[in-house]
Amino acid sequence: MVLNAWRMQRLIRTARASSHWPPEKIRLAQADQLRRLLRHAYDHVPLYRRLYDEAGFRPEMFRSLEDLQRVPRLTKQRLKRAGPEEALAGGTPPSACRLIKTSGSTGAPLHLYLDPSDNAWQRAVAWRILFEHGFRYTDRTLEIRMTPGESFSVQKLGVAPKDWVSILDAPESWARCLARRKHQVVVACASTLHALAEAVETQGLEIRPPRIVVSDSEVLTAATSRWVERALGTVPVDVFGLAEVSNFAWQCEERQGFHISADSHIVEVAAPPGDLGEVVVTALGMWGMPIIRYETGDLAQQVPGPCRCGRTLPLLTQLSGRVTDAVALPDGSRLYWPYFHEILGAHRDLEQWQVVQERAGRARVHLVLRGDQGDLVDRIRGELQAGLPAGFGLDVARCHGIRKEPSGKTRVIVSHCTDAPAAP
Ligand SMILES: [Zn+2]
Incomplete structure (x- = not known):
């Protein structure tokens, strides 16, 4: 627990510093982490041993990011078919993992097994995005979800306290909770934020504008963004991620596109710069159930050049257009x-x-x-x-x-x- 908290602090600190690293330094760090992850996955995770053997790939064939295309991709279907004994690193008992079932709009659900280390890493990379937008440990968060998430003892002691609210409750009750508890941070899907803003307006509630409003999991339309700004007084930040690899792309203050968390994820767009292509993602910090060159089914476009915010992280646009959308x-x-x-x-x-x-x-x-x-x-x-x-x-x-x-x-x-x- 203490070790995870310490590791999480270190991850967030390094991640935030990396937002201003020269691009070459990021690329070298990515290559170094991926080299070690490939060796580990091949040696300890049956899914990757089979996948790479079938394709004639060996970890030593990856020397730098120039060799990235040689690493076989992992499809969603293949990951779905793999049971925990195939997808988890040898020696990790599924009973020690947090099981996440992703809904998936089509087909069978995907089961993910996060060991305590992968779980802490996923939370750290999601938190990093909040810190990029000025999050403080004293901030109270309102998170509205179908299933309430974990509550940690430190949160009860006042460190990053969080109120979990169910989307099955009436939006009016979320709005009253926000008005009463004066949250500094609100996190929800775009459609949930929309319903929250509507409930605030119809009840005529006085809201102290939260410092950060995060929209995730769905397309944030201009209409919803405007409504949230009008009702809550804060322009929402669009954040993109997947349950498999946590959040990995996010809008900055400039709202010019999505910055990639390149210190924690390698994000490829399978198309020339400027064209729309499928997003392929690698989670660099998941060693229990590695996710390497994973075909997400989402679409994006790479944007050249630096962002006005001064961060050197790569930028994507049109992210979250699913192949099926x-x-x-x-x-x-x-x-x-x-x-x-x-x-x-x-x-x-x-x-x-x-x-x-x-x-x-x-x-x-x-x-x-x-x-x-x-x-x-x-x-x-x-x-x-x-x-x-x-x-x-x-x-x-x-x-x-x-x-x-x-x-x-x-x-x-x-x-x-x-x-x-x-x-x-
Ligand atoms: Zn920026």
Whole structure:
């Protein structure tokens, strides 16, 4: 416990310093950690021994990041098929691990086994992002989730105290909790933040603006961001991650894209700079259940050049467009969520939206609008239709709310057309 707390402090301190390291220093540190991780995974984790043997790869073939492409990728399906005896490093009993079941919008759930060390590392890399935004140990956090997380004894003693609230409770009760407890930090999915902001406004509550509001797990639309800013007085920070590897990309104060936590994760985009490609991620600090060159199914674009904030960490844009979060077009190509995000984000009276495609050549767009907006539905239909191929049918209609997935998340695009190519 003490050892983990000490390790966590050290990780966060080093991580924050690395945000301003020269890029070459980061790359050398990444290569050094990956070299050791590959050796460990090959020697101790049956999943990687099999995967690498099948591909004819040996850890010694990786000498620098120039050799990264030679390391075989791990697919989600392969990780799902592997039981704990295959995915965990030899000698780690599953009973000593924290089991996480990821929901996954399609297919079977994925089971993750985090040993105490991997668990502490995942928390440290998530916390680092809060520290980048001015987090202090005295800050009280409100976190709204489907399943409340762990509570630690130090938190009860006043170190980073946290109030866990269930998303199954009424949003009005979250809002009253925030007004009463005056949290400095709020963490939730984008749709949950949206409901919180709505509940604050409808109840006319006086909120002391939190210093940090973090939106994760879902696409943060411009509409939700504006609403949260208006109701809570704070512009939310969009953070990206996966249960498999924790959070690894985040907006800075400039909101120009997502900085990669390059000291803890190697993030590749399988496309030339400027093009949209699948995100492949390596968690450099997970040794119990290593995740190396993992195909996430998410899409992003690399952004060249330094950020105005002064951090030297690489930048991505359009992150969180899942391969499946796209509308299938008749020519076999796909139209990704940023198309809808750009057009719909310009309408200030649009609160939420969702695109549902049940059959080829046609999609429905659901809009949640504020007040009586007259011809807004028709205008939005015209704007969206303008970028779609001729003959593609679009039904646009108002609704009162967007249905959540069983996991509690809301998806902006739900397409049941799976016959189009899987990636651009
Ligand atoms: Zn920046």
